[in-house]
Each structure stands twice: as structure tokens, then as C-alpha cells.
Amino acid sequence: MDMMTRHMLPIQARWQCDLSDDSLTWTDGVYDLFGLERGTPVTREAIVAMYSAESREELRQLRAAAIAECGSFTFEAKIRRPDGQLRWIRVTADVEAEDGVARYLYGTKIDVTDEIVAISRQYA
Numbered sequence: 001m002d003m004m005t006r007h008m009l010p011i012q013a014r015w016q017c018d019l020s021d022d023s024l025t026w027t028d029g030v031y032d033l034f035g036l037e038r039g040t041p042v043t044r045e046a047i048v049a050m051y052s053a054e055s056r057e058e059l060r061q062l063r064a065a066a067i068a069e070c071g072s073f074t075f076e077a078k079i080r081r082p083d084g085q086l087r088w089i090r091v092t093a094d095v096e097a098e099d100g101v102a103r104y105l106y107g108t109k110i111d112v113t114d115e116i117v118a119i120s121r122q123y124a
Contacts, residue, residue: 016106017044019067030109033089035081052078063093066105070097076112088116 013029022044031038034050048056055077062073072094079087093107 013109013111014106015109016104018104019102033087033109033111034079035083035085050079050081052080055079059091063105066093066095067102070095070100070102072107076116086113087111088113 013033014027015030016025017023018025024042024044024047026042028038031040034047036042048059051059055075058075059077062075065071066073072092074090074092076088076090079089081087088111090110090112091107092109093105095102096104096106
């Protein structure tokens with residue numbers, strides 16, 4: 001049984017990153033979230049480039065700490081899809097380790113754009 005099956009999470013936008021080569025495995029929901037055709041080959045570098053500069057830096061720091069500590073993180077990121085649309089996503093990540101060494105990151109990505117917009121309007 002592969003890791004994506006073992007870690008069935010309650011939503012459809014699940015992802016996995018093999019830390020040996022940074023290869024990504026996505027469910028259809030993640031492709032939909034990023035506005036990409038399902039099954040399109042994706043690279044971590046190309047996907048991270050879709051994040052805003054601030055979100056990229058936050059991701060870099062959180063990811064490095066999670067890998068070093070075999071920990072986890074959650075954060076909200078701003079992305080720009082290929083169609084130009086700006087979206088907010090909530091990313092959760094956990095580490096799967098072998099012998100105390102991080103081997104995989106896996107988690108969920110959820111579109112929280114409506115939530116962020118509603119909160120922004122409350123405080124505008």
C-alpha cells in the first residue's frame with residue numbers, strides 16, 4: 001500500500017512530495033485548485049513559482065523546519081493561477097520519516113479564498 005493510500009485524509013486535495021527528488025504526487029483536487037489540467041506533469045519549482053513572494057518565503061522557512069525536525073506545519077498562501085486568478089490556499093503538511101530522517105512531506109491544500117475575502121471585508 002502506498003503512502004497516499006495509507007494516509008487517506010478527509011478531503012480530495014491531497015498531495016505528497018518525495019524528498020529524495022522533490023517529485024510531487026497530487027490528487028485531482030490539487031490540480032483543480034491550481035487551475036492546471038489534471039494529470040499535467042508538475043515540478044516543485046514551477047508550483048512554488050505560483051506562490052506570492054511572501055508566501056514562498058514563509059513556505060521555505062516552514063518546510064525547512066518541518067524537514068529538519070520531522071514535524072508539521074499549516075499556513076495560508078496566496079497563489080496566482082495560470083489564468084491570472086489570485087487564490088488563497090491553506091496548506092497542511094506532515095513529515096513521514098524513516099529512522100529519524102524525513103523522507104516524504106504529505107498533506108492537504110484547501111481553497112480558502114472566500115474565507116479570506118470575507119474577513120478582509122469585515123476589517124475594511
